[in-house]
Amino acid sequence: MEEIVKFVNIIKNFPGVLALDNVGFSILKGEIHAIVGENGAGKTTLMNILAGEVHPTSGEIIYKGEHVFISNPHVSRSFGISVVYQELMLCSNLSIAENIFLGREEKNRFSGRPNWRKMIEESKLTLKILGAELDPRVKVGDLSIARQQIVEIAKAISMKADVLIMDEPTSSLTFDETNKLFDNLRKMKKDGTTIIFISHRLEEVFEIADRISVLRDGKYIGTWERNDVEVNDVVRLMVGREISKMFLYEKNIALPSDKIALEVKTLSRSKFFKNVSFKLYRGEILGIYGLQGAGRTELVETVFGLAKASEGEIYIFGEKVDVLNPNEAIKHGLAMVPEDRRRTGILTSLDVKDNIGVVKIPEAVSFGIVLSSKLVDIAEKFINKLNIKVSSVFQMAINLSGGNQQKVIISRWLAINPKILIVDEITRGIDVGAKYEIYRILQNLRKKGISILFVSSELPEILGECDRIIIMCQGEVTGEILREEATEEKVLSLAMRL
16 A cells, blocks of 8 residues: 655654654555554644644655645645544534535535535535434534534545544544444545544554554654554553553442532433432542433533522532532532533643632732742642643643643642532543543542542443442433442443433
8 A cells, every 4th residue: 555644753842842753654545544642642743733733843744755844724635634633623603514614615606605505415414424413504602512523523524535634533422423433434444535543542443443553752652553463552552551450449448438428409400401319428439421412511510500400409518509600619619620621621821830720819819919939839739749741830731731631620629629529521532541640530539538420421431430320311310320230231221221
């Protein structure tokens, strides 16, 4: 097979960080080529160079046998390169169809005006291929994160590119949606499309990829045929060490007490969920699992005061409370790491110091002036405690890897000493090494008596990290299972109401 993309000695420097260090390897025409590595390994940076989002400090790209300089995304698209970005790049105020055809609108050949009827019909066809029954006229901002990810994929596929870059494309998709996507990728491969597939879900990499390239700390480690390596080999190559035990749950340490930290009684919120009741005990990790549309995120957002319940009651340590907004939730000892790290978690315009210390600013004010030194002290404490990899507390948070951004968000909330921590998809889009560290953090909090409400769509971590599991389907609780009794079959049966 001939080479379609060749990276030659690619180096990329960001302030204080060497993101890519002399990276060089080839992508073959018509293959599905997976690129794996820990957060911060350089995968996304390398793809951003190919997409024209950033320029290499030095090195070359050879595309279809010619040396090229990809100065911007428009040039990349003109070469036949399309991208599904890890962080969604959609306009929330525009419709699905407007997003799919943004910058390349179909025109009426007589009037020269946008031919919306044709674009809506073509959008419907592309969405149908992905198994999504969505109205192309609906605004993207009204969709869930999972549905927005489908739109992002549809947008890229509709361009009929020669090279399709997919950066964590399945992070919000259900099992069925992932299977439909993979079926389409295989069809595209047969038609000659080259697919570069980036994912932290190694089981997906081994299902879909022909070859696997590994990056570590900005360096190219090597490329292997999928059948020549095992999953454990790839993990070792990614992290540079063996990880013998991923989940760190210890049954005999700090078992949940009988003290109820949080109790929800017959809580409902319009069309999202109804009559939800559960108890969260002190020192317990309570999992909430469900498929797309189950109402998990909407439930915890309501508990934290981000949305108002239509009926029901919330009790915190036995006291009935009205959580009308996040400030009220914080006063009652609640903290929340949200589902969408980029949009509602990390503050992209602030540095690490301010991201961690933002909720502590009132305590850092003296005579109307925020004392930066106090915020530095808070940030440095958690950087050391949670092993956050930064060049300094003044590094911009947007330049951190996904795993380190997540640790910054966790640090922000741990700084207020919460009694109850809500985490929603806390490991989405982060690598196996960063997941291990976050699991360690959560288990240490559990040992200290902090109660954790753990929302996840990844069944292995629900089974591996939680004391009990509540299962939801279409806005209702369909079951509750103790850790010792939980199996994938039981949980999925309840999640699908079988």
